[in-house]
Amino acid sequence: xWDLHRVAELSGGSTQLFVGLHLIHEVxxxxxxxxxxxxxxxxxxxxxxVATVDHIVPTINQNRPFADPLAEEMLSTLxxxxxxxxxxxxxxxxxxxxxxxxxxxxxxxxxxxxxxxCGDSHTSTHGAFGAIAFGIGTSQVRDVLASQSIAxxxxxxxRIWVDGQLSCGVHAKDxxxxxxxxxxxxxxxxxxxxxAGPAIEALSMEERMTLCNMAIEGGARCGYVNPDDVTFAxxxxxxxxxxxxxxxxxxxxWSSLASDANAAFDDEVKFDAVxxxxxxxxxxxxxxxxxxxxxxxxxxxxxxxxxxxxxxxxRYMDLEPGxxxxxxxxxxxxxxxxxxxxxxxxxxxxxxxxxRHVAKGIKAFVVPGSQQVARAAEAExxxxxxxxxxxxxxxxxxxxxxxxxxxxxxxxxxxxxxxNRNFKGRQGSSSGxxxxxxxxxxxxxxxxxxxxxVRTLLRNDCTPPGISH
Amino acid sequence: xxxxxxxxQGGIGQVHGRALILRGEDIDxxxxxxxxxxxxxSFEALGNQVFEDDRLELGGSHPFDLPVNQGASIxxxxxxxxxxxxxxxAPQALMRWGxxxxxxxxxxxxxxxxxxxxxxxxxxxxxxxxxxxxxxxxADPSQTWDLNIHTxxxxxxxGSWDLQVESxxxxxxxTGRWDATxxxxxxxxxxxxxxxxxxxxxxxxxxxx
Ligand code: SF4
Numbered sequence: 001x002w003d004l005h006r007v008a009e010l011s012g013g014s015t016q017l018f019v020g021l022h023l024i025h026e027v028x029x030x031x032x033x034x035x036x037x038x039x040x041x042x043x044x045x046x047x048x049x050v051a052t053v054d055h056i057v058p059t060i061n062q063n064r065p066f067a068d069p070l071a072e073e074m075l076s077t078l079x080x081x082x083x084x085x086x087x088x089x090x091x092x093x094x095x096x097x098x099x100x101x102x103x104x105x106x107x108x109x110x111x112x113x114x115x116x117x118c119g120d121s122h123t124s125t126h127g128a129f130g131a132i133a134f135g136i137g138t139s140q141v142r143d144v145l146a147s148q149s150i151a152x153x154x155x156x157x158x159r160i161w162v163d164g165q166l167s168c169g170v171h172a173k174d175x176x177x178x179x180x181x182x183x184x185x186x187x188x189x190x191x192x193x194x195x196a197g198p199a200i201e202a203l204s205m206e207e208r209m210t211l212c213n214m215a216i217e218g219g220a221r222c223g224y225v226n227p228d229d230v231t232f233a234x235x236x237x238x239x240x241x242x243x244x245x246x247x248x249x250x251x252x253x254w255s256s257l258a259s260d261a262n263a264a265f266d267d268e269v270k271f272d273a274v275x276x277x278x279x280x281x282x283x284x285x286x287x288x289x290x291x292x293x294x295x296x297x298x299x300x301x302x303x304x305x306x307x308x309x310x311x312x313x314x315r316y317m318d319l320e321p322g323x324x325x326x327x328x329x330x331x332x333x334x335x336x337x338x339x340x341x342x343x344x345x346x347x348x349x350x351x352x353x354x355x356r357h358v359a360k361g362i363k364a365f366v367v368p369g370s371q372q373v374a375r376a377a378e379a380e381x382x383x384x385x386x387x388x389x390x391x392x393x394x395x396x397x398x399x400x401x402x403x404x405x406x407x408x409x410x411x412x413x414x415x416x417x418x419x420n421r422n423f424k425g426r427q428g429s430s431s432g433x434x435x436x437x438x439x440x441x442x443x444x445x446x447x448x449x450x451x452x453x454v455r456t457l458l459r460n461d462c463t464p465p466g467i468s469h
Numbered sequence: 470x471x472x473x474x475x476x477x478q479g480g481i482g483q484v485h486g487r488a489l490i491l492r493g494e495d496i497d498x499x500x501x502x503x504x505x506x507x508x509x510x511s512f513e514a515l516g517n518q519v520f521e522d523d524r525l526e527l528g529g530s531h532p533f534d535l536p537v538n539q540g541a542s543i544x545x546x547x548x549x550x551x552x553x554x555x556x557x558x559a560p561q562a563l564m565r566w567g568x569x570x571x572x573x574x575x576x577x578x579x580x581x582x583x584x585x586x587x588x589x590x591x592x593x594x595x596x597x598x599x600x601x602x603x604x605x606x607x608a609d610p611s612q613t614w615d616l617n618i619h620t621x622x623x624x625x626x627x628g629s630w631d632l633q634v635e636s637x638x639x640x641x642x643x644t645g646r647w648d649a650t651x652x653x654x655x656x657x658x659x660x661x662x663x664x665x666x667x668x669x670x671x672x673x674x675x676x677x678x
Contacts, residue, residue, distance in 0.1 A: 007663045008656045013637030018663045030510040050677050070508040077510050088678050109677055121555040138557035139586030147653035186549040221578050246673035253668045285495055309494050402504045423499040430522035
């Protein structure tokens with residue numbers, strides 16, 4: 001796949017790779033377009049470039065102009081650039097707008113065997129389709145706009161083999177938090193993480209996306225899952241998927257791409273899905289996670305290299321080593337983001353919220369990952385279900401994942417969040433605290449007002465993790 | 470305080486200046502430049518906002534606020550520096566504050582690439598070596614250092630340290646071709662050939678429009 005996209009070897013020792021799909025958004029593209037204009041360059045392949053707006057959009061009132069003039073300026077800059085260069089923009093009101101890593105798969109744009117680049121680190125998400133997908137910086141956004149290619153070094157591949165099946169109440173989010181907890185936040189540097197094994201094959205596409213989405217939190221620039229029938233079934237019939245005979249040719253090629261069972265990897269790590277419990281972060285890096293029924297690790301239980309960041313985390317989070325995470329009161333519950341803002345995520349949360357009510361004093365809100373997700377959820381009555389249960393139902397966007405819009409924590413508030421980063425200040429307050437967990441766990445926290453083992457709230461009809469979509 | 474000159478240009482053979490230390494593992498880009506400052510269509514204002522929240526928290530005692538460090542241009546960090554988001558705003562903020570080179574145990578990949586694209590070298594050394602280097606900088610923050618990309622050494626009056634600079638990036642820095650755009654645009658014919666062989670652009674054409 002790498003060789004097929006190779007354009008040339010560059011003098012610095014890296015490879016020039018063709019980029020099959022370039023996704024852009026309002027935050028990392030304006031400076032790239034400005035640089036293009038400075039150098040009097042044009043966009044090489046506007047027909048391979050797709051834009052959306054996600055990071056700065058308000059989730060309550062999306063009428064233009066936005067209340068925030070900076071946000072308005074960013075969106076209108078993107079609109080002007082797209083119009084000027086002939087790039088399709090899935091804008092507000094288009095029916096297809098949403099978080100870039102949600103819309104490209106659901107529109108069938110992301111396909112096996114492609115190279116996908118975007119000025120956003122969570123581009124690793126698209127590797128769930130058997131694509132080579134990586135996040136890039138703004139200078140590289142400019143490079144891709146100008147040349148539809150990028151200078152890349154070949155990555156090593158670490159296979160993460162997962163045996164068994166996830167248990168009831170345990171989701172892809174728990175799996176990836178568990179993997180990162182065990183491998184750490186830097187083990188993936190220089191690597192792609194290829195997820196494989198019976199537990200991975202059993203996952204739906206949406207769950208595979210959750211997994212690959214957070215590969216970057218383990219330091220791996222790319223996540224990857226071999227394309228298989230689950231992949232093809234997801235793609236068939238989507239807007240930009242091939243049809244008729246072209247579909248047959250596509251499936252034949254995609255099927256030929258899968259790395260075979262005996263392929264050699266630079267490294268392999270094995271996990272057992274059965275042993276994984278709902279997982280929650282207690283600290284300030286995504287690797288600082290524990291099973292919901294464990295206690296915050298004490299310094300002497302940690303490797304020497306982990307202790308100083310743990311000390312910072314105890315202080316920042318105001319948590320005692322050895323204390324339980326279960327029962328910790330929360331203030332805000334956020335369901336959404338490119339990690340967990342898809343229909344199956346909302347369904348898993350809805351299954352917990354149904355017939356119950358958000359605890360007193362808790363602010364809980366649901367932000368669908370895209371307009372398509374919102375419509376599909378509304379068609380199933382999830383919006384009413386959430387509202388009845390005391391959740392707010394919002395318009396699509398990145399929202400409080402990184403709080404570039406009005407959704408943010410206040411002061412020392414603690415959030416239960418289905419997003420991907422618990423860095424200091426990530427959710428809009430420089431002293432705000434974030435606990436990462438699955439959307440079902442966030443719903444459970446909203447209902448009880450505290451960190452809760454979602455398994456205690458499951459009904460007999462344990463929603464299977466693999467809701468097909 | 471006058472050592473900061475223009476932004477990097479052309480071949481970068483050495484970086485000369487005072488050094489400052491920022492200790493800590495896994496310092497992420499949200500800390501380097503908090504997300505609220507990404508609301509901009511140009512990078513200009515970022516220099517003042519670098520590490521804003523950490524600096525507020527430390528009320529003036531953050532390394533980027535200490536008077537002795539003003540004008541320093543070589544930043545010495547620990548492991549996995551720049552992890553997290555792909556925001557080029559992070560190296561842009563460092564560059565606009567005055568940083569022209571980084572030395573650390575390891576760097577997150579996207580951050581490293583973003584620095585290179587701005588002409589800012591990221592050199593590495595083993596943890597123990599970084600430790601002693603940080604100690605000698607701390608012992609006399611006013612001394613000046615030369616980071617030599619040719620010899621991959623950091624030198625001052627009191628000694629010299631061997632560092633690692635990856636060969637590809639080193640070559641790009643030395644030749645001034647760290648800004649990849651022109652190199653990439655040199656291969657238009659090869660690009661067209663690649664495009665002509667990709668199944669998804671030929672056997673089953675799928676438009677994104
Ligand atoms: S949802 Fe969060 S992580 Fe995903 S693209 Fe938006 S801001 Fe980035």
